[in-house]
Amino acid sequence: MLKLHVVTVAITAGALVLPASHRSTQTVPGGLQKPPSVTATEAPAGAETLPVTWVRVAVPNLGVMRAAVARPSGTGPFPAVLILHGTHGFARQYVEWAGDLARGGFIAVAACWFSGGGGAGAYAVTPPIPCPEIPPLGSGDYPEAVRFVEVLTTATRALPGVRADRLALVGHSRGAGAVLQYLLAGGNVQAAILHSSGYALRPDSRAGEFNVPIQILHGTTEPAGGGSPNNHVSLARDFETALRRHQKTVEASYYEGGGHNSFFINSAQRDDELKTMIDFLRRHVGR
Numbered sequence: 001m002l003k004l005h006v007v008t009v010a011i012t013a014g015a016l017v018l019p020a021s022h023r024s025t026q027t028v029p030g031g032l033q034k035p036p037s038v039t040a041t042e043a044p045a046g047a048e049t050l051p052v053t054w055v056r057v058a059v060p061n062l063g064v065m066r067a068a069v070a071r072p073s074g075t076g077p078f079p080a081v082l083i084l085h086g087t088h089g090f091a092r093q094y095v096e097w098a099g100d101l102a103r104g105g106f107i108a109v110a111a112c113w114f115s116g117g118g119g120a121g122a123y124a125v126t127p128p129i130p131c132p133e134i135p136p137l138g139s140g141d142y143p144e145a146v147r148f149v150e151v152l153t154t155a156t157r158a159l160p161g162v163r164a165d166r167l168a169l170v171g172h173s174r175g176a177g178a179v180l181q182y183l184l185a186g187g188n189v190q191a192a193i194l195h196s197s198g199y200a201l202r203p204d205s206r207a208g209e210f211n212v213p214i215q216i217l218h219g220t221t222e223p224a225g226g227g228s229p230n231n232h233v234s235l236a237r238d239f240e241t242a243l244r245r246h247q248k249t250v251e252a253s254y255y256e257g258g259g260h261n262s263f264f265i266n267s268a269q270r271d272d273e274l275k276t277m278i279d280f281l282r283r284h285v286g287r
Contacts, residue, residue: 035059038155041066044129050095057111057155062147064133067111068095069159070102079166079285082156083110084149084175086196087137088226089117089128093264094172101170104278105286109156113148113178114138121173121226124261137174141200145178146185153182153189166190166285170277173231173260174198183210191215191284193277196222196260199235207242213284216240216252217273225259251280 036059043054044066052068072078081101085094090112098108112131138144149169157164168191171179176197183192184206193215203210216236223231233254243250253276255262255269262269 036151036155038158047092047095047129050092051099052095052110055155055159057151059151062151063135065112065148065152066090066129066131066133067109067152067155068098070095070098070108070110071161072102072105072107074105076107076161077163078105078107078161079168079281080107080109080156080159080162081168081170081281081285082149082152083108084113084152084169084171084178085110085117086121086171086173086175087117087119088121088125088173088261090131091117091125091128093125095129097170100274101278101281104274104281106168106281107156107159107162109152109159111152113145113152113175119226120228121261124226124264141181143181145181146187149178149182150187153187168192168281168285170195172196172263173227177201177230183212191281193217193280194236195263195273196227196231197236198228198230199232199239200230202235204235204238204242207239207248208246210243210246210248213249213251213280214243215277215280216250217255217276218252219255219258219260219262221257222260225261227260231260 036057039056041054041056052070055067057065083094083098094110098110101108114137115131115134116136117128167189169179169189170193172195176194179192180201180203191213195217218233218236220233222233240250240252263273
């Protein structure tokens, strides 16, 4: 029988502000009307053999997000990492990614932050794990992403064994775009990894507003391999240059010949990227 563990937490972080293009009409308040509820749940069909536990993160007026939690061996508390998937959806590969980071010493959470998925990058991963209780990805800038990330960071901090003061975000493609949105809104994390990020917000023009260590991982042929013009490697390089100009902490690795989804289909590149991520995370959010 599944033993349920329920955590209800209030969001008390300072006010989050949406990107400049939305500031005149919308803001994200410093607290939701009702806090998220985090409850244990059964593994979704087809994911029963993965070495993770599963939780439901529910918030009134937003929906229910499904997340996989991978834990390291040993005695905590541990720093935590939240992984946000790309447009192709919440595929099994993101849960496996969480397991890889857990073996590096982190409580790693892979979360479904929108339902469905697809697009040009769908070839590189398995079909999305169903998340029918939250909306699909919205069009354009989708400012609601900030709310979903805030709920998930709050839920991650509330998990047993997590060091609440040591949390990093990892996002692939559109998930990395959501990381950028969250950071620009004043989101509270200690580090961020932008994995083949989209740069629709042109964050190089606001580089002075970033105040956490950032790691950029990008393929040199992007957007080839399932990306869009917003994933062009030149945009990643422009952002890196802008961060350095503002004397921000940034590390960047560009994978020669790598495409937008090479991480999921090229084992050698994947292994190297995982080592690079874990090294970065250990230095910036490690115990």
